[in-house]
Amino acid sequence: xxxxxxxxxxxxxxxxxxxxxxxxxxxxxxxxxxxxxxxxxxxxxxxxxxxxxxxxxxxxxxxxxxxxxxxxxxxxxxxxxxxxxxxxxxxxxxxxxxxxxxxxxxxxxxxxxxxxxxxxxxxxxxxxxxxxxxxxxxxxxxxxxxxxxxxxxxxxxxxxxxxxxxxxxxxxxxxxxxxxxxxxxxxxxxxxxxxxxxxxxxxxxxxxxxxxxxxxxxxxxxxxxxxxxxxxxxxxxxxxxxxxxxxxxxxxxxxxxxxxxxxxxxxxxxxxxxxxxxxxxxxxxxxxxxxxxxxxxxxxxxxxxxxxxxxxxxxxxxxxxxxxxxxx
Numbered sequence: 001x002x003x004x005x006x007x008x009x010x011x012x013x014x015x016x017x018x019x020x021x022x023x024x025x026x027x028x029x030x031x032x033x034x035x036x037x038x039x040x041x042x043x044x045x046x047x048x049x050x051x052x053x054x055x056x057x058x059x060x061x062x063x064x065x066x067x068x069x070x071x072x073x074x075x076x077x078x079x080x081x082x083x084x085x086x087x088x089x090x091x092x093x094x095x096x097x098x099x100x101x102x103x104x105x106x107x108x109x110x111x112x113x114x115x116x117x118x119x120x121x122x123x124x125x126x127x128x129x130x131x132x133x134x135x136x137x138x139x140x141x142x143x144x145x146x147x148x149x150x151x152x153x154x155x156x157x158x159x160x161x162x163x164x165x166x167x168x169x170x171x172x173x174x175x176x177x178x179x180x181x182x183x184x185x186x187x188x189x190x191x192x193x194x195x196x197x198x199x200x201x202x203x204x205x206x207x208x209x210x211x212x213x214x215x216x217x218x219x220x221x222x223x224x225x226x227x228x229x230x231x232x233x234x235x236x237x238x239x240x241x242x243x244x245x246x247x248x249x250x251x252x253x254x255x256x257x258x259x260x261x262x263x264x265x266x267x268x269x270x271x272x273x274x275x276x277x278x279x280x281x282x283x284x285x286x287x288x289x290x291x292x293x294x295x296x297x298x299x300x301x302x303x304x305x306x307x308x309x310x311x312x313x314x315x316x317x318x319x320x321x322x323x324x325x326x327x328x
Contacts, residue, residue: 003296004305006278007152010111016065018145019322021108028144029106031099031116036106036328039142048138050119054182057081058117060275061100061238062146064308066110067317069275071097073238078116081179086132087118090139097318102326103143110320113276116141149216149277154200155304158283158296159272161214162199163261164190169204169212169233177213178236187215201272203264206233211259217274219259221267222299226253228263239273239307242316246306252299269297271304278311279304 010016030042050056059078062069075093082089089096100114121136128134150159167190175183186204194202203214211219212233218240220229227247229240247254264270268291270282281296281304283289291297296304311317 001298001301001305003152003156003281003301004308005152005156006308007148010064010146016110018110019108021106025107028142029103030140030142031103032140033138036102036326039144042142044119044138044140045122047122048119049121049123049135050117050138050182053120055120056117056182057085057087057179058115058182059180061114062275063104063109063112063114063320064146065312066320066322067311067314068100068104068114068320069311070238070242070316071100071318073241077180077236077238081181082118084176084179085181087120088137089118090137098327099141100143101320102328103141104320105322105324105326106328107143107145108322109143109145111146112143113145113147114141114143147276149272149274150200150280155280155296158281158294159200160198160284161270161272161282161286162194162197162202163264163286164193164202164204166190166193167204168207171206172233177234180235184215191215205261209261211261211264214272216276217272217280219264220271220273221259221264222269222297223263223267225299226255228255228257228259230259231256232258237273237275239275239278242307243273243279243303246303246310250302250306267291269300271300279307
């Protein structure tokens with residue numbers, strides 16, 4: 001079984017190709033605290049604490065073949081993240097969904113990366129800074145053509161993954177990783193570390209050598225036909241959730257538990273999951289070919305192909321009606 005060339009299909013199959021759009025939305029569309037604009041003219045105030053202090057919650061949903069995938073799951077996770085950070089979305093769940101749909105229509109994208117956030121907003125004066133209700137929280141969103149963490153070539157040969165030696169993941173007691181947030185410096189520096197070592201991507205552990213997550217993605221490994229993924233220290237990813245459901249569908253034993261890094265190094269197969277890329281098979285970990293055979297493993301390939309096949313059939317999708325104009 002070979003890896004479905006999802007990127008090629010998205011760019012070339014007529015059912016995936018971008019529909020007509022205004023030229024100003026070539027690079028994407030955006031919503032800036034109440035106003036729709038083209039992406040090139042989108043901006044936030046420099047005094048917004050989302051910019052100054054990474055004080056925000058955000059989420060990302062993808063569109064493929066004109067279907068927003070698991071939109072309700074993403075909206076629920078976003079609401080939970082805002083609650084954990086004591087942020088208030090100025091818009092209801094229905095209004096948020098309408099904004100995202102409008103942006104997809106404006107950009108004409110059938111294959112899209114849809115991002116939105118609520119930031120703390122401007123800092124109030126004096127003692128009111130201690131009162132979360134004193135802040136006017138702001139809402140921002142944008143849509144761009146779909147982005148792959150790992151393109152067709154990388155997924156076909158498998159990602160070369162590096163376990164970070166310099167950095168550990170921010171402890172959950174410091175920043176809750178289940179609330180999607182802007183605190184990315186540990187992830188970003190680990191990614192640069194991987195680049196310095198000629199690896200495609202990185203993964204971080206906690207202080208005890210247990211796996212947490214990779215930049216923008218969750219980590220899975222397969223050993224003796226069973227699937228393992230960390231139960232803490234990581235985002236409760238929607239693609240992670242989807243993968244667990246697909247694994248159950250094909251009858252794989254599943255273990256969501258503490259996973260030590262040595263289990264990854266000795267795995268038969270491994271892969272990353274992300275909204276920006278789906279299921280992305282791993283070839284090597286720290287230079288070691290997993291399973292003794294180069295390239296994606298059989299089960300990782302099966303899950304990868306099932307993920308895209310079911311998505312393109314409309315599974316758990318909310319269809320975008322491009323025949324109706326955006327309401328802006």
